[in-house]
Amino acid sequence: MSDSTNRKARSRERILKSAVELFSRQGFEKVSIGQIMKLAKMTHGAFYAHFASKEALYHASVRDTLESSRAARLVKGPLSVKHLTELVSNCWNLQELERKHQPGPETVLFNEIGNENAEIRTLFEASYLRMKKMLETRLIALSRLKKLPFDVIADKSRVILASLVGAVALAKSLPGEQERQHILEAAQRNILQMLGVDQDELDSMLGDVSQ
Numbered sequence: 001m002s003d004s005t006n007r008k009a010r011s012r013e014r015i016l017k018s019a020v021e022l023f024s025r026q027g028f029e030k031v032s033i034g035q036i037m038k039l040a041k042m043t044h045g046a047f048y049a050h051f052a053s054k055e056a057l058y059h060a061s062v063r064d065t066l067e068s069s070r071a072a073r074l075v076k077g078p079l080s081v082k083h084l085t086e087l088v089s090n091c092w093n094l095q096e097l098e099r100k101h102q103p104g105p106e107t108v109l110f111n112e113i114g115n116e117n118a119e120i121r122t123l124f125e126a127s128y129l130r131m132k133k134m135l136e137t138r139l140i141a142l143s144r145l146k147k148l149p150f151d152v153i154a155d156k157s158r159v160i161l162a163s164l165v166g167a168v169a170l171a172k173s174l175p176g177e178q179e180r181q182h183i184l185e186a187a188q189r190n191i192l193q194m195l196g197v198d199q200d201e202l203d204s205m206l207g208d209v210s211q
Contacts, residue, residue, distance in 0.1 A: 012050040014040040019061040024103035027111030028058050028120055055119050062123045065103050066130055105130040109161075110168045132157045142196065160194055163187050 018039040022031045033054055037044050051057040108127035112120050135157035143153065167187030171180040 008050070011042065011046065014042065015047065015050055015057065016060055016064060019057050020064055020103060023058060023061050023111070024065065024107040028054075028115065028117070033057075055117070059119065059123065062108055062127070065107065066105055066126065068103075105134075106164075109165050110172075113165060113169050128161065131161060135160055139195075156194060160191050163190050163194075 015036060018036045019031075022036055022039060033047050034044055036057070037047055047057075051060070105127035108124055109131060112124045115121060115124065132154075136153050139153045139156055164187065167183050170183050174180050174183070
């Protein structure tokens with residue numbers, strides 16, 4: 001590979017890394033090409049040498065996020081209960097969560113709910129299906145250990161995701177801090193109960209997350 005090809009590949013990677021960081025925090029609509037290029041420390045005009053459009057970059061950033069998340073899950077196993085509680089407690093402001101984890105498919109679900117852009121909706125669906133699969137894997141593993149008394153894994157995953165994403169959407173939309181926290185805490189408790197966590201463990205986990 002020539003030096004010029006190497007430089008172009010490195011520049012593309014810088015843009016993509018900046019895009020993943022900004023898109024995962026703010027979503028497609030709130031991020032501009034200028035912001036991405038500023039974070040990448042490159043000129044605005046250099047963008048189109050690597051990507052045809054903002055949509056094309058977003059697509060690449062989501063694909064990168066999904067693949068990175070997939071690799072992490074293969075190493076760590078099913079979606080952990082701890083990660084789920086952290087998702088709920090920090091979801092309306094993802095900055096704290098991002099200090100602990102690489103962005104995952106949940107970032108698209110949190111940021112793009114209701115987006116009417118056809119391409120974004122396709123990516124939203126892909127992120128939803130990825131999260132649903134992670135939850136199903138978690139629930140199947142627990143069921144095999146006879147820790148969970150339910151039969152319909154897929155429906156359980158759907159309810160958990162609906163509770164998670166719904167809590168995020170409400171928390172992001174409400175101005176009052178107190179009510180936001182009440183919504184997130186109620187969603188946490190509901191999700192953990194659906195995962196078969198007993199009361200003592202539930203109180204312990206929620207106490208650890210809130211500290």
